[in-house]
Amino acid sequence: MDYSIYDYNSDEKLLQEQEIEEINNVKMSLLNTLVTKLNNAGIYFNSTSRIKSESSLLHKLETGKYSMQEGGRKIQDIIGIRINLFYLEDMDICEKILEETFLLDNWSKTKNEENKFEAQKCNGVFRIPSKYLRNIPASVWNKPFDQTFEVQLRTVLFEGWHEIEHEMRYKYKLGSDSKETDLWTGHEDLSRVMNSIIANLELCDWSIMQIFNSIHDSQYKEKNWENAIRSKYRLRITQDPLKPELREYLDNNPDIVAQFHTVSKRELVEILLNKKYHKELTPDRVIYLINKEIVHNEYISRLLDKEQFVPAVRPEVKTEIKPMVPNVVYSHRVGIPAAGYDKACEIIYKWVREHISMVFPQMPEELTSVDYSTIGYKVYITYEAGEFHMDFQHISNSEAGVIWHVTVDMVSAGDIYDVNVENICETINVKERRYSRPKFMKDMFNQVGFVDAGIVMEEGSSPEEISYDKLNAIVESPDRYMPIIVIVKPDEIPDWAIDCDGYILRTDMLKKTLNGLCHVYLCSGDCKKRYEEEYGKESVDGGVMMWEKNSNYPIFYSMDIINQSFFEEVNHSINENVEYEKSFRYSLREQVHDEYLK
Structure with a gap:
């Protein structure tokens, strides 16, 4: 459907119920991220959010300003968040927090003029991070909607005026040139008086800060x-x-x-x-x-x-009772060397005991089989020669309405032990929870090592070169349960890649970040040549190849793709010249994490 000439008599709704539900989940995640930041900063504020209603969307489309054609203008505020700040001075602070949290598209602000009073607008449009976009049906973006959301900043004093003005003046004047639909036609003098209220509100915002500054001076003395x-x-x-x-x-x-x-x-x-x-x-x-x-x-x-130094958490307890939804946030099958079995069991047991000793103080310090349970908590461990099982559940001590449930099964399989780990987060909002690996998995990797596709993987930060035949054997191994990443050095090394040993990524940092989660190799000369013959030099040279856990076919990230990488959500303090490198590593890490959610 061409929304530049939208059929307003159509029975088809712009957004279906399922689409609205998914957009609402994204809205709540975005709001939660921003509210958490502002709460952590100690700022006084209140917040509201909304998804633009069907009637509001149709009203905008009636203006003829929006279309799906290339270069056409799209609606950018299908998701809207409003932050009402108690103090005018917090506007600039909040702007900075927003810019350091989400990728800015544009700011729309009113320019102050000495001899003119008007409503101060401070609206920011930001890109919706891709980790949230993947939850919204693609059908939404086949309509004249941009993949953005809007945040409006106000002071609480201005908020009341803005609400009245929006409902009783803006909506009547929007796109209207007829006095039957324009409430203010013939009342320009009263409209001016309406604006004059702004001067008083602006003076009030300024005066409040001066009052507290004066109080401070007195208290300081x-x-x-x-x-x-x-x-x-x-x-x-x-x-x-x-x-x-x-x-x-x-x-x-x-x-x-x-x-x-x-x-x-x-x-x-x-x-x-x-x-x-x-x-x-x-x-x-x-x-x-x-x-x-x-x-x-x-x-x-x-x-x-x-x-x-001791963290003190005050969870916000809600009285409304909602059903708990189980969400697998980490699922990993891997091998460990048989010689490390007892050590691995000790690591897991110690981790459990650290989490539960306050609830079950009778749990022995030494590794043994145990079985304890009470409301919200459960520990079941069986430990014997050749077999270890753990089923552990506990209420989160830092988040209201969250229960963690971790299971481990470790069984002898010849020269190795087959380990299956699953971490489940039971929460009232499944959309807000992503990848979460239990710490004992990192400790097991560092102290015992993993075995995947017959390859012993141990702690270390420098990836090795791999031949085509060895890589192919790992890719096609029936015992492979981890992704594979292979980094290719370009034939012609750019100046900016010299600091990365000729590669376009810091390979040691990538390997260190993905230790215990992914095979990371450097592409040898013969390996590079074989893949270039099969897939083309443009895809392989200077890029990255990735095999997902259950795939024998690589995903290619060319040098051009990597060079165009940028941070979608969090603004990291790094040199702009190498932003692409760090942002792509972070993106690759998130893709590997997603492999453990499947």
Whole structure:
């Protein structure tokens, strides 16, 4: 259907129920990602989200501005998220957080003019990451919709005005030139008064910040450090008092206080976003974080470090009861050398005990068969010569509504033991959970080694060259359960590839990242020649070949494809000249991870 001349009398809906359901799941994942970032930053906000309704979509299409033709304009806000910030100063901070989280398409902002007041628009359009796109039916993109979503930033004061204006003025004026459908025709004077409210709201936003700045100055002079911190940063800081020893130290060391005082809100937010564990933001923790990252005062470090390193999680418990949905987030079949059987069993047993000892303190330290269960928790382990089985279930201690269920079966198969591992996440929202490998699998690989397709795989970071015959034997082996990646050196090495030993990727980093998950080799001369003869030099030279777990045919990533790689979601701090290299490695890693979800 040509949506540039859409048939409005058609019975066909733009979006079917299944399509809407999948788009809604993506919307919730995007919102969850952004809300988590803002919560971790301690910013005061509230949020709403929506999928554009059928009537709104049709209304837009009626304007004739959108089509599926090449170069035609597409609707970019089928998914919309609105963030309402308590403080005007957080607009710039939130913009930066968005740009560092998603790939920006464009910003649409109102330009401030000295003698004019109008609604301040700050709308960002971002690309939907491919890991979410794969869940949306392709049929959606056969319509005039772009693979983007919109985020609108407002202050809470402006939000009320915007809602009224959107419903009672914008919708009536959109595409209308008739006074029967334009509510404001003949009332231009009142429309101007409506705009004048903006001036008062803008003054209110500015005044609120000045009020708290004045409070801060007063509290700072009075040495009321907790209130000075709260009024300066205007983040979600608790009402807890400072540690008495810390208060006394600050009282007696004004020069140290001055060092903390120079740290801006933006700097503190950046520190909060970089922390692995996000705890309640107490005044003590504010001092701790600034000291750890910027001030580096030894006395404060000794006073606070030990207390702050322990992660404290406050899960948000919901009263609504939803059905739990099991989702396989890791499934791996592999071999281990027979000589490493006992060590592998010990590694798994120790991992289980570390997770469950608080619930079942009677569990022995030494490896043995055990069988314990209570509500939400279960440990079943059988250990004997030639056979090990583990069935372990526990409630997540960091996420509400999540239960983890891990099983291991290890059985003797001659010179090796056949190991089958499955990690299941039972949660109320299956769409939000992706690949998750239990730590004991990494420890087993590092300490015991894996066997796949008859190849013993051990810890190491440098991939080896492989011949065509050996590669072909691994590819076609009935005992292969892992993907294969082969990196090809180009005939003509570009200047930018010299730092990668002539390859277009950092091969040692790729091997290290995929240890225990994937075969990684360098393509030898004869191997390269054979594949170029079969598939063409353009596909093979300087590129990467990948065999999925259950496929004997390679996927080719040419040099051009790799050079055009970019980060879709998270902005990594790297040299722009080598962004393609790191982004492609990350993309390849995600593809390998997906192999363990099948």
